[in-house]
Amino acid sequence: MKEVFSEEIKNVxxxxxxxxxxxxxxxxxxxxYKNCESTLKTLKxxxxxxxxxxxxxxxxxxxxxIDLLTEYACEIRDSFFDKKFDLCTIINAKSGKCSxxxxxxxxxxxxxxxxxxxxxxxxxxxxxxxxxxxxxGVNRFSIVTSGRKLTETExxxxxxxxQKIKEKSPIKLCSSNGLLEFxxxxxxxxxxxxxxxxxxxxxxxxxxxxxxxxxxxxxxRAIKDAKEAGLEICSGGIFGLGETIExxxxxxxxxxxxxxxxxxxxxxNPIKNTPxxxxxxxxxxxxxxxxxxxxxxLPRTSIRLAxxxxxxxxxxxxxxxxxxxxxxSGEMLTTAGILxxxxxEMVKEMGFLVRDDI
Numbered sequence: 001m002k003e004v005f006s007e008e009i010k011n012v013x014x015x016x017x018x019x020x021x022x023x024x025x026x027x028x029x030x031x032x033y034k035n036c037e038s039t040l041k042t043l044k045x046x047x048x049x050x051x052x053x054x055x056x057x058x059x060x061x062x063x064x065x066i067d068l069l070t071e072y073a074c075e076i077r078d079s080f081f082d083k084k085f086d087l088c089t090i091i092n093a094k095s096g097k098c099s100x101x102x103x104x105x106x107x108x109x110x111x112x113x114x115x116x117x118x119x120x121x122x123x124x125x126x127x128x129x130x131x132x133x134x135x136x137g138v139n140r141f142s143i144v145t146s147g148r149k150l151t152e153t154e155x156x157x158x159x160x161x162x163q164k165i166k167e168k169s170p171i172k173l174c175s176s177n178g179l180l181e182f183x184x185x186x187x188x189x190x191x192x193x194x195x196x197x198x199x200x201x202x203x204x205x206x207x208x209x210x211x212x213x214x215x216x217x218x219x220x221r222a223i224k225d226a227k228e229a230g231l232e233i234c235s236g237g238i239f240g241l242g243e244t245i246e247x248x249x250x251x252x253x254x255x256x257x258x259x260x261x262x263x264x265x266x267x268x269n270p271i272k273n274t275p276x277x278x279x280x281x282x283x284x285x286x287x288x289x290x291x292x293x294x295x296x297x298l299p300r301t302s303i304r305l306a307x308x309x310x311x312x313x314x315x316x317x318x319x320x321x322x323x324x325x326x327x328x329s330g331e332m333l334t335t336a337g338i339l340x341x342x343x344x345e346m347v348k349e350m351g352f353l354v355r356d357d358i
Contacts, residue, residue: 036068039060040061040072041072043060047299048079048299058249061292062245062289062293066288077299080299083351084354085326085353087137087138087340088326088327089129090142090328090330091142093121093158094119094121094147095116096146097146098147099147099148099213100148101212101213103210103211103276104210113274127161130171131171133171133330133340136341137340137354139171139355142174142176142195143177144175145177148178149180150178150184155177155188158175158177159190162175163192166192173195174195174197175193179214180225185226186230188229195232195234196226198219199219199266200219200251203216203248203254223260233260234263234304235263235264236266236306239265239287240281240282241268241279245290252298256298262302263301263303265305265324266308267309284318289322291319291322291323292323294323303326304324305320305326305327307328315342317350329343
């Protein structure tokens with residue numbers, strides 16, 4: 001993406017206090033951003049009728065009053081998702097010893113993080129976990145494995161496990177197994193998998209700063225192959241890697257261009273002994289704004305709270321009120337999550353219906 005922000009916006013220091021002041025002061029950057037409330041409402045109404053935001057619109061979103069921005073983001077969400085909330089769970093089916101050098105990841109073999117290491121779990125353990133999650137009210141379950149991609153032997157085992165889950169539960173099946181090839185995606189599809197997960201993580205510009213053992217284009221290729229194989233796509237990223245606001249917007253536009261179905265948003269939980277162990281944490285106000293902007297950019301796409309939600313203090317309640325319609329529940333891959341029962345109680349208290357359609 002060549003250019004995201006206008007020169008006026010680039011000349012403003014984008015922090016929460018200044019952002020909230022700009023739209024309440026017509027003199028800050030001239031007449032272009034007068035009447036932000038009226039402009040924002042007009043933009044919201046256009047989106048509800050099928051409009052796609054452009055870069056000039058995004059300038060306005062970056063400067064809008066945060067409470068008004070999140071309010072309208074929720075209106076967009078509710079219009080397209082009808083107050084239905086989607087919960088999914090994952091199982092860490094293969095852990096550690098990953099050949100890739102992603103600087104945020106506890107499972108990379110390049111860093112001594114002390115993460116538990118094991119090969120593919122036995123199918124009975126995975127099947128039992130999937131069945132239990134369905135009984136607990138979750139309608140989507142993913143088998144996640146570490147490593148660049150599965151070997152053929154590992155893929156055989158994972159596909160066999162998916163088939164066994166199908167025999168015992170109607171839960172929707174997802175998979176996250178790295179940079180697979182087209183024929184491997186076909187096999188997952190034939191085993192009952194509906195959706196494949198492969199995060200972009202960040203923008204194409206910033207990606208070389210977080211990983212050198214594979215490329216952004218490798219990820220895009222895998223996503224396109226999975227789509228061609230008939231799989232839905234779950235792809236998002238991590239905030240707090242050292243990226244700029246422009247990188248976050250760039251990733252959202254790429255995800256829109258790829259027409260993904262679900263966008264998981266992770267907040268970096270810095271892991272000791274990784275290169276990003278001392279990264280500054282993303283503030284909640286910063287997270288609220290970018291989630292709301294993602295809803296304006298991706299009005300019909302699921303925006304899913306994922307890793308790092310336990311760091312937020314309120315289990316993500318305020319983040320949900322920024323336009324979010326879904327989240328990962330239960331344990332994360334290598335960090336603590338939140339109990340599914342607690343999540344279901346929270347989203348119901350907030351007025352949502354937990355999706356149970358299969």
